[in-house]
Amino acid sequence: MTTPLRIAVLGASGYTGADLVRLALTHPRIEIAALSANAKAGQTMAQVWPHFAAYPSLPKLCKADEIDFTGIDVVFGCLPHAASAELLSQIEGPKIVDLSADFRLKDAATYADWYGNAHPAPQLLPEAVYGLTEFARDTLPTARIAACPGCxxxxxxxxxxxxxxxxxxxxxxxxxxxxxxxxxxxxxxxxxxxxxxxxxxxxxxxxxxxxxxxxxxxxxxxxxxxxxxxxxxxxxxxxxxxxxxxxxxxxxxxxxxxxxxxxxxxxxxxxxxxxxxxxxxxxxxxxxxxxxxxxxxxxxxxxxxxxxxxxxxxxLVKGSSGQAIQNMNLMFGLPETMGLEAAPLFP
The missing domain is CATH 3.30.360.10 (Dihydrodipicolinate Reductase; domain 2)
Structure with a gap:
């Protein structure tokens, strides 16, 4: 049996975090190990998101600083800009797939001009790969940080x-x-x-x-x-x-x-x-x-x-959480489409 990838989702009470959990539930190589949402810590996912009522085994929401990142393979950052980089910069070991804007821009000064604050972790910008998957396949497999593009x-x-x-x-x-x-x-x-x-x-x-x-x-x-x-x-x-x-x-x-x-x-x-x-x-x-x-x-x-x-x-999928999982797949040498094969929903 293949060892699963243990993931932590930071910001699971937001739309992108919830959609990432939805997709991760059917991914054959993912084990959801931790879910954070500071304002809703202590609640279950079903209490925050009723469509997860059928998944009582999901971890309870906790504060991000309560997560033990030992043994976590990948952290998905689904937090607002600035808060994301500040927290992710303190994490060592796991690979990072960030869905905020914090690692998309290569220049810290440009980030400050557009986002109104100094970049929280400029030292990490050289490590980040801009994760538009179809144009980043050569660099994602060796990346520690994937910066998912905006929608x-x-x-x-x-x-x-x-x-x-x-x-x-x-x-x-x-x-x-x-x-x-x-x-x-x-x-x-x-x-x-x-x-x-x-x-x-x-x-x-x-x-x-x-x-x-x-x-x-x-x-x-x-x-x-x-x-x-x-x-x-x-x-x-x-x-x-x-x-x-x-x-x-x-x-x-x-x-x-x-x-x-x-x-x-x-x-x-x-x-x-x-x-x-x-x-x-x-x-x-x-x-x-x-x-x-x-x-x-x-x-x-x-x-x-x-x-x-x-x-x-x-x-929310290709523009955010789906592309995040697509990037994760390439970072860990998995088939790019794994966990993302679902056909569009219509009507």
Whole structure:
């Protein structure tokens, strides 16, 4: 019998932490050894999350500083930024898969500019691998820290990196308009996220200054070999989960939408989770709900020299907890798809 990987989930009372536990329960190599949620310490997962009523053997929630990390193989950080790095920097031994923003940016000064505080553990930044799995397979197996991308960057970068790498689009003008379910805003009580505020309405937020922008620009600039500045506007829509981005790109000289489609076909052929849809089929969040899958497609714009790339993911799975497990699998030499084979939920 193969020895299981013992995991600790920090922040199990949040949406990403709960979805990670949900996925981990069916992973054949994971043993859930510890679950933390400081404000709800002492409660069972079923008391916090009724959908775990069928799993009474799950560990009780505890405070993070009560966990004995001896014998833990991997720690999943599902905590807010700053709190995550401060706690994870004190842990030695286990590998770390962080779902916060704390290890995504390579430059501590950039982090301070966008997050409003000095980085809690700048000494760990060189160790962190940016865990956009499909573009990090060479580095994840030897990494101690995997920094999972944000949900918006996951969708946008999967749609843009193959095009930027091949010089098929101009890096001078990239416009991303994205829609996300309310779970993307977290579980903490906020007036703007109350049902009467979000139902039957759509509204933009973080206009011109969303914290995922430097993350996307960092990765695009690295692949383009020059500075890339994007336009990005996120919108909150009245659904629980799901994310869709419509990206307007200027084509490089003599390139067409068909060239972009060919690039996606070549780059993602055989990928277990990223799928180029048949020509003319528009991605929709219902195609990926509850799964680690990604769907994308390309459309010619009526403006000459311009194209539209549309991509859909589940913000809590591929945009967060599913990608975290995908990264963990590679860090421990497991099949990449292990524990993530579930088909999308529909309707």
């Amino acid at each position: 918006y960057p996951t969708a946008a970068l999967l749609a843009l990196l193959p095009l930027v790498e091949r010089g098929l689009i101009s890096p001078d003008r990239i416009t991303i308009n994205a829609l996300s379910g309310v779970s993307g805003a977290g579980r903490s009580v906020k007036e703007a996220n109350l049902f009467p505020e979000v139902a039957e309405a759509v509204h933009p937020y973080g206009i011109g200054k969303h914290r995922h922008m430097p993350e996307m620009e960092q990765e695009l600039s690295s692949r383009a070999g020059r500075e890339v500045i994007i336009s990005f506007t996120p919108h909150l829509v009245p659904m629980n989960r799901g994310e869709l981005a419509t990206i307007v790109v200027d084509l490089a000289d003599d390139r067409t939408a068909a060239d972009l489609r060919a690039a996606f076909d070549a780059r993602y052929a055989g990928e277990p989770f990223v799928h180029l849809l048949p020509e003319g089929v528009a991605p929709a969040t219902r195609m990926v709900r509850g799964s680690n899958h990604v769907v994308l497609n390309v459309f010619a714009d009526r403006v000459p020299g311009r194209a539209l790339v549309i991509v859909a993911i589940d913000n």
